[in-house]
Amino acid sequence: MAKMIDMKERTKREQVPMREQLPSARIHNFEEVPLGYTKEEAIYEAQRCLQCKNPTCMIGCPAEINIPAFIRLVVEEDFEKAYLTILKTDALPAVTGRVCPQEEQCQKECVLNKKGKPIAIGRLERFVADWARENKIKGIEKSDSQKEQKVAVVGSGPAGLTCAADLAKLGYQVTLFEALHKPGGVLVYGIPEFRLPKSIVEYEVAGIEKLGVKVVCNQVIGATKSVESLKKEFDAIFLANGAGAPRFMNIPGENRNDVYSANEFLTRSNLMKAYLFPEYDTPIKIRKKAATIGAGNVAMDAARTALRLGAEQSYIVYRRSRAEVPARAEEVHHAEEEGIVFHFLTLPVKILGDEEGRVTGMECLRMELGEPDESGRRRPVPIPNSNFVLEVDMVIDAIGTMANPIVARSATGVEVNQWGYFKVDKMTRMTTCEGIFAGGDIVRGSATVISAVGDGKFAARAIDEYLLSGKSLRKNS
Numbered sequence: 001m002a003k004m005i006d007m008k009e010r011t012k013r014e015q016v017p018m019r020e021q022l023p024s025a026r027i028h029n030f031e032e033v034p035l036g037y038t039k040e041e042a043i044y045e046a047q048r049c050l051q052c053k054n055p056t057c058m059i060g061c062p063a064e065i066n067i068p069a070f071i072r073l074v075v076e077e078d079f080e081k082a083y084l085t086i087l088k089t090d091a092l093p094a095v096t097g098r099v100c101p102q103e104e105q106c107q108k109e110c111v112l113n114k115k116g117k118p119i120a121i122g123r124l125e126r127f128v129a130d131w132a133r134e135n136k137i138k139g140i141e142k143s144d145s146q147k148e149q150k151v152a153v154v155g156s157g158p159a160g161l162t163c164a165a166d167l168a169k170l171g172y173q174v175t176l177f178e179a180l181h182k183p184g185g186v187l188v189y190g191i192p193e194f195r196l197p198k199s200i201v202e203y204e205v206a207g208i209e210k211l212g213v214k215v216v217c218n219q220v221i222g223a224t225k226s227v228e229s230l231k232k233e234f235d236a237i238f239l240a241n242g243a244g245a246p247r248f249m250n251i252p253g254e255n256r257n258d259v260y261s262a263n264e265f266l267t268r269s270n271l272m273k274a275y276l277f278p279e280y281d282t283p284i285k286i287r288k289k290a291a292t293i294g295a296g297n298v299a300m301d302a303a304r305t306a307l308r309l310g311a312e313q314s315y316i317v318y319r320r321s322r323a324e325v326p327a328r329a330e331e332v333h334h335a336e337e338e339g340i341v342f343h344f345l346t347l348p349v350k351i352l353g354d355e356e357g358r359v360t361g362m363e364c365l366r367m368e369l370g371e372p373d374e375s376g377r378r379r380p381v382p383i384p385n386s387n388f389v390l391e392v393d394m395v396i397d398a399i400g401t402m403a404n405p406i407v408a409r410s411a412t413g414v415e416v417n418q419w420g421y422f423k424v425d426k427m428t429r430m431t432t433c434e435g436i437f438a439g440g441d442i443v444r445g446s447a448t449v450i451s452a453v454g455d456g457k458f459a460a461r462a463i464d465e466y467l468l469s470g471k472s473l474r475k476n477s
Contacts, residue, residue, distance in 0.1 A: 005047050015117035016045040023337040027307055030193040030275050033334055034098075039077075042127040046074035049119050052111055057121060060109035062454025063090040063162075067106060067121055074124055083132040086125060087140050091165035091208055092158060092453065094133065094200045095187060097126030100450040101328050133203055142212040143171040149467045152177065152234040154221045154407060157185025158449045159440030160240035161208055162456030163463075168211035170464055175234070176213055179220040182271065185242055186441075187449070189271040190263070192301050194308070195331075198270075226410035227436070235472040236435050236463045239411070239422060240456065243441035245404040248397050249293065253351030258287055258359045262294070262302045262398035269305050286310040287393035291362055293317050293348055294398035295324075296446075300331040302396045303340050314340050315392065319347040319367050319380040343390065345369070347382060351395055361389045400446050411436065421445060428462040429455065435473040437463055 019035040020026075026033055037045065049071045057067045065086050073082035086093045102122035110118030132139075149172055153164045156178040164174045182188055184201040209215055219225060221241065230237055246261030248254050265284065273280035290306040292299050295318035307314040316335065318325065321344050325332055336342070343364075350363040366386035369378035403420035413433035415423045422431050422438040429437045439455030441447055 010048050010050060011112070011115070013044070013048045015048070015120055016041045016123075018120075018123055020334075023339070026194065027338050030308060032197055033194050036130055037123055037127040039127075039131075042074055042124055043077065045120050046071045046124055048112065049075075050111055056109040056111060057106040057119070058109075060105040060107075062105070062450050062457070063096060063100075064457065065090050065106075065125070070128065071119065071121070071124060074128065079128055079131045080135075080137050082128045083137055084140070086128060089457070090125075090453070091162055091211075092204050093125050094129035094204055095158070095196065096450055096453060097122050097124075097129055098196050098200070099187075099191060101448055103329065105450060133200075139207045139210065140169065142210065143169055145171045146212075147171040147173070147467075149173065149235040149472065150175070150233065151236045151238065151463060151467075152230045153238045153240060154227075154230075155179075155185055155240035155242055155440070155442070156183035156205070156215065157240060157242050157440060157452060158187060159242075159452035159456040159459075160185065160238065161205065162453045163238045163240065163439070163460045164213045164456075165208045165211055166457055166460035167463060168208070168213045170460070172464075172467070174213045176215045177219045177221050177225070178215065178217045179241075180271065181217050183215050183217060186244075189267040190298065190301070192266065192270060192305050193275070194304070195301065220406065222406035222408075222410040227407065227414070228410060228412055231435070231473045231476075233474070235467055235474055236437065237473065238456075238459050238463060239407060239414075239431070239436065239438040239442060240440045240452070240459075241404070241407045241442050243401045243403050243421070243446055245402045246397065247400045247402050249348060249399060251348060251350055253353055253359075254395075254397070256351055256353040256359050257357045258285060258394045259351060260394075260396045262292070262298050262396055263401065265302055265396050266298070266305065269309065275305075275309060284309060285394075287359070288312045289315070289392045290394040290396065291315045291317050291348075291390060291392040292396040292398050294400070295320070295332075295342075296326045296398065296400070297328060297331055298446075299396075299398035300327045300335050300340075302398050304335055304338060306394070306396065307338060307340065311394070315343055315390070316340055317343045317346050317348060317362070317364065317390070319345065320377065321345055321369060324369075324377045345380065346390075347380065348390075348395075349387070352389065359393050359395055362392050362395060363387060363389050401441070402445075403442060407442075414438075419445065428466075429459040430462065430466070435466065435471065435476065 272282040440452040
């Protein structure tokens with residue numbers, strides 16, 4: 001059994017890098033790029049942890065994981081107990097261990113980050129979750145104390161799954177409604193297989209079902225069933241339906257063939273398995289030169305997916321500079337390794353095409369950075385008469401998403417703001433209708449998986465307090 005090493009040795013050790021598929025190989029497959037830690041690598045990295053008396057890393061964790069405790073258990077090689085420690089607060093450890101921006105969360109707050117590289121908390125979390133899955137370790141079981149109150153959760157993305165899991169642990173009868181044919185929300189339709197395998201999501205959703213959560217797919221709340229009807233069946237409701245409506249630039253030519261929203265493009269590839277065509281009959285017409293507009297994680301996913309589906313060249317077109325790129329540094333690095341070409345300070349103004357409606361190019365403007373805008377980033381300003389044509393024959397819009405109004409239309413008394421997102425009380429996450437709560441992207445707009453997880457946890461506590469006070473939607477209906 002390994003043991004904690006002395007303080008001097010801990011601070012001398014370098015962070016253990018994670019092995020990855022070679023770029024030359026991975027651009028031809030959809031297998032996961034990072035390969036994970038071995039047992040020896042995980043223990044070596046865990047031994048770097050200072051086991052601080054006041055662990056600042058936990059301040060930066062929306063999932064509220066007891067980070068020092070699970071890392072100490074990794075050192076002790078008690079991986080099962082480490083897994084159960086994480087599961088107490090995070091129902092999706094293999095997911096968050098992969099896609100959470102740890103560098104901006106727990107690892108940013110790590111004491112070692114001040115003088116070198118922080119503990120690779122995300123990689124250790126992933127190792128523990130993967131070890132548990134491979135060794136068929138039982139997760140947390142269904143609560144022995146079952147309550148009569150029923151809670152409906154709309155949307156099975158990270159916010160919905162987390163809220164459902166936390167409420168089930170408290171003994172509530174939870175039903176999770178998902179519009180698509182598989183649960184997972186953005187985790188299955190929005191994130192490519194090479195970054196988050198679907199089998200990982202399926203496994204962790206199954207663990208949540210074992211807690212007693214009932215998952216109902218192919219149920220479009222707002223169409224097949226209204227929020228009003230849910231109020232008659234359930235004591236509380238959590239709306240976590242995401243912000244799945246695509247945004248476009250609204251420039252001339254966006255209605256041409258071979259112009260996709262990133263939502264459609266990634267959903268076709270991820271959930272409808274177009275990457276396995278013709279085994280799965282969901283083709284995506286891939287041209288030779290694909291331009292993805294935007295530079296967030298979704299844009300990186302789309303550009304890298306286009307390359308794997310057969311594009312000879314894949315571009316990222318972004319109106320700001322590299323310094324303002326919102327995607328994770330790791331994703332940008334992987335994209336560059338794979339040969340994605342970045343066109344910074346470039347603004348598309350028109351999509352060009354032939355008489356048959358096919359894309360033949362994209363007219364762009366050169367940009368320069370001016371004063372900071374409300375986001376704190378320097379505002380891009382067009383350079384006069386700098387127009388040029390980028391030769392592309394396929395365009396993917398990845399400039400963000402907005403609220404889909406279908407759920408809100410059937411939620412009487414639930415107010416939305418000017419962008420269509422639900423208004424909530426910051427302290428309780430309750431909407432303007434008592435007993436109906438909301439969280440995740442449908443409140444925040446496009447955000448990270450881990451922020452949605454945090455919203456789900458927060459809402460579960462608020463719903464518990466609401467129901468413990470004796471209130472109920474069914475009583476008011």
